[in-house]
Amino acid sequence: MFIDSAKIQVRAGNGGQGCRSKFRDKFQRLGIPDGGDGGKGADIIIQADHNLFTLLDFQHHRHFFGLHGGYGTSNHKKGRGAPDIIIRVPQGTIIKDAATDSVLRDLSIDGEQVIVARGGKGGIGNWHRNNPTDGDPGEEKIIILDLKLLADxxxxxxxxxxxxxxxxxxxxxxxxxxxxxxxxxxxxxxxxxxxxxxxxxxxxxxxxxxxxxxxxxxxxxxxxxx
The missing domain is CATH 3.40.50.300 (P-loop containing nucleotide triphosphate hydrolases)
Structure with a gap:
C-alpha cells in the first residue's frame, strides 16, 4: 500500500567536550594551557532522491540519532566532528516541524537538502580560557514527512x-x-x-x-x- 505520510524522530549529536590540559617542560613548570576544543555534533539532513517513490520505509525506521562530536585533546587538538546523518526521501516530500506545524522545506528538486536538526557546537578547551566548557546539545525534533505524489x-x-x-x-x-x-x-x-x-x-x-x-x-x- 502506498504510504504518503510519516512521522519520524530526529536527534542531532551533542558537541564534544573541551579539554583541560597543560603543557609542561623544564622551562614551564607551572604549565601552559593547551587543551583543544571539542568537535561538532552530527547534523540531521533530509535529502530528495529521485530514485525513491514512497515513504513506506519510515513505517519501520522512525528514529534517527546523530553521533556526538569528539572530545578535545592536549596540544591544542580539536575533537573530531561527527559525520552528518542524511535521510533520503522521494522528490515532492514536504518537511514539517510537528511542534509548530510549520513547513521547513518542500523538497521538489533531486538532491535538494534541508537541515532539520543541527548538531551542537563543540566545547571550548582551556587554551582559550581557564575553564574548559562542555559541548552544546544537539537539536531534537519530531518531523512530519508528507509526500505530495508527483505521479506521471x-x-x-x-x-x-x-x-x-x-x-x-x-x-x-x-x-x-x-x-x-x-x-x-x-x-x-x-x-x-x-x-x-x-x-x-x-x-x-x-x-x-x-x-x-x-x-x-x-x-x-x-x-x-x-
Whole structure:
C-alpha cells in the first residue's frame, strides 16, 4: 500500500567536550594551557532522491540519532566532528516541524537538502580560557514527512470502475481487487516500465460527487493529482 505520510524522530549529536590540559617542560613548570576544543555534533539532513517513490520505509525506521562530536585533546587538538546523518526521501516530500506545524522545506528538486536538526557546537578547551566548557546539545525534533505524489499518470474515476485492475496489469503494484465499491481506500503507487522509460502511475481511490469540496476523503486523495 502506498504510504504518503510519516512521522519520524530526529536527534542531532551533542558537541564534544573541551579539554583541560597543560603543557609542561623544564622551562614551564607551572604549565601552559593547551587543551583543544571539542568537535561538532552530527547534523540531521533530509535529502530528495529521485530514485525513491514512497515513504513506506519510515513505517519501520522512525528514529534517527546523530553521533556526538569528539572530545578535545592536549596540544591544542580539536575533537573530531561527527559525520552528518542524511535521510533520503522521494522528490515532492514536504518537511514539517510537528511542534509548530510549520513547513521547513518542500523538497521538489533531486538532491535538494534541508537541515532539520543541527548538531551542537563543540566545547571550548582551556587554551582559550581557564575553564574548559562542555559541548552544546544537539537539536531534537519530531518531523512530519508528507509526500505530495508527483505521479506521471493518475487513474481517476468512480468506485468499482476497474482502476485497480488496470494498475495491476501494467505496473508492479498489487492493489486489492474485489467486486464491490471502495476496495481501494488509500492511494496505490505503481512503477511501470516501458521500452524506453520508467514512469509512476497512481491508483486514486474512488471519488464521490463533491470530492473537490471535501466530501468524504476527496480532498486528501485529490492532492495526488493536483
Amino acid at each position: 499518470v493518475a487513474v481517476v474515476g468512480f468506485p468499482n470502475a476497474g482502476k485497480s485492475t488496470l494498475i495491476a496489469a501494467i505496473s508492479n503494484a498489487h492493489p486489492k481487487i474485489a467486486a464491490y465499491p471502495f476496495t481501494t481506500t488509500a492511494p496505490i503507487l505503481g512503477v511501470a516500465i516501458s521500452t524506453h522509460k520508467k514512469f509512476v502511475i497512481a491508483d486514486i481511490p474512488g471519488l464521490i460527487e463533491g470530492a473537490s469540496e471535501g466530501r468524504g476523503l476527496g480532498d486528501k486523495f485529490l492532492k495526488h493529482i493536483e
